[in-house]
Amino acid sequence: MIDQTNDLKLKSVETIIERACQGQDLSEAEGLILLQQKHPEAIATIARAADSLRKKQAGDTVTYVINRNINFTNICEQHCNFCAFRRDAGDTGAFWLDLEQILAKATEAIALGATEICMQGGLNPQAKLNGASLPYYLRLVETIKSQFPRLHLHAFSPQEVQFIAREDEISYEEVIIALKQAGVESMPGTAAEILDDRVRKVICPEKINTATWLEIVETAHRLGVPTTSTILCGHIEIPQQQIGHLAKLRSLQQLAIERDYPAKITEFIILPFVGQEAPKPLRNRVGRDQPSLADTLHLTAVARLFLGNYIANHQPSWVKLGLDGAKEALQWGCNDLGGTLMEEHITTMAGARGGTSMDVEILQQAIASVGRPYRQRNTLYEYLPA
Numbered sequence: 588m589i590d591q592t593n594d595l596k597l598k599s600v601e602t603i604i605e606r607a608c609q610g611q612d613l614s615e616a617e618g619l620i621l622l623q624q625k626h627p628e629a630i631a632t633i634a635r636a637a638d639s640l641r642k643k644q645a646g647d648t649v650t651y652v653i654n655r656n657i658n659f660t661n662i663c664e665q666h667c668n669f670c671a672f673r674r675d676a677g678d679t680g681a682f683w684l685d686l687e688q689i690l691a692k693a694t695e696a697i698a699l700g701a702t703e704i705c706m707q708g709g710l711n712p713q714a715k716l717n718g719a720s721l722p723y724y725l726r727l728v729e730t731i732k733s734q735f736p737r738l739h740l741h742a743f744s745p746q747e748v749q750f751i752a753r754e755d756e757i758s759y760e761e762v763i764i765a766l767k768q769a770g771v772e773s774m775p776g777t778a779a780e781i782l783d784d785r786v787r788k789v790i791c792p793e794k795i796n797t798a799t800w801l802e803i804v805e806t807a808h809r810l811g812v813p814t815t816s817t818i819l820c821g822h823i824e825i826p827q828q829q830i831g832h833l834a835k836l837r838s839l840q841q842l843a844i845e846r847d848y849p850a851k852i853t854e855f856i857i858l859p860f861v862g863q864e865a866p867k868p869l870r871n872r873v874g875r876d877q878p879s880l881a882d883t884l885h886l887t888a889v890a891r892l893f894l895g896n897y898i899a900n901h902q903p904s905w906v907k908l909g910l911d912g913a914k915e916a917l918q919w920g921c922n923d924l925g926g927t928l929m930e931e932h933i934t935t936m937a938g939a940r941g942g943t944s945m946d947v948e949i950l951q952q953a954i955a956s957v958g959r960p961y962r963q964r965n966t967l968y969e970y971l972p973a
């Protein structure tokens with residue numbers, strides 16, 4: 588039995604959901620109402636709506652990609668308060684791969700059927716060629732592409748683009764054009780964290796601000812480089828900031844559509860905060876070592892209702908939620924299970940329990956176990972021959 592207040596709340600939730608299911612865009616206020624629901628019946632209604640909208644917008648097939656992560660260094664000049672990955676040069680656990688090691692990893696990936704290398708690293712001021720950053724990054728890209736021209740290179744976050752531009756005193760546009768010409772085909776939409784400068788000042792005070800993140804991603808779209816989009820949730824942010832973040836991503840995609848940019852956002856990935864090995868102040872403030880699955884699923888469903896008209900592909904993180912949690916997210920609006928990764932350092936060093944590598948067969952079985960068909964895709968969400 589729900590009381591009268593709950594009954595009223597449920598009615599307003601139902602009205603909002605009806606609008607979303609009719610294909611209308613939700614306002615931030617409506618998204619917030621959905622996100623603030625606490626009653627299990629209301630949350631179940633939101634989940635059902637997200638699942639049915641997923642079916643309409645992305646179909647029943649759940650996709651996955653065979654990819655390999657390569658983090659070429661964890662030496663980083665910044666000190667994000669959620670990051671257990673970074674090291675100073677010379678610290679125990681600091682690493683910086685040379686070109687031979689990177690090529691060996693790419694060779695292994697190819698042997699395992701990879702179509703994509705996802706490459707990101709710390710902001711290492713020593714990573715230069717002839718005193719400049721850009722030539723170092725171009726060398727990384729050209730080395731991989733010269734050996735494996737058909738591997739899709741999904742590389743370098745907006746933060747890395749800004750780092751290169753700042754180090755070399757050149758524009759974001761010059762950096763992106765040069766990376767694209769060298770062989771970068773898409774860019775991870777990481778470093779977004781929460782696109783709200785009040786939150787960024789606390790969790791990543793040295794990182795690019797919201798406006799710069801949006802500017803760099805828009806520049807990539809304008810120059811024909813597709814990006815993903817992400818949210819780092821479940822730390823100090825409040826629901827208003829989560830919805831504000833989704834609204835900024837939606838506006839960015841609307842802009843790319845309105846201006847007919849040659850590239851857009853390909854997917855939305857929910858990354859819940861893992862605090863276990865994170866620096867103590869933030870970890871203590873959050874008061875939780877592992878993500879809350881319930882909160883993550885709730886946000887997953889609201890993201891489908893809020894963003895689905897513009898970003899059809901939604902992906903949970905099996906590294907952060909574990910495979911069982913990610914499987915559950917497939918019933919809350921997700922249509923993709925991500926990649927095999929083959930290795931994962933950033934979240935695993937933070938204490939994530941989901942693992943660092945996933946066999947294709949295990950991903951396929953996980954998808955089949957929720958009664959959905961599976962299909963291998965490439966980075967740009969095109970199906971690959973079965």
Ligand code: SF4
Nearest residue numbers: 663665666667670673
């Ligand atoms: S999150 Fe990235 S930029 Fe921040 S400290 Fe870690 S490696 Fe450096």
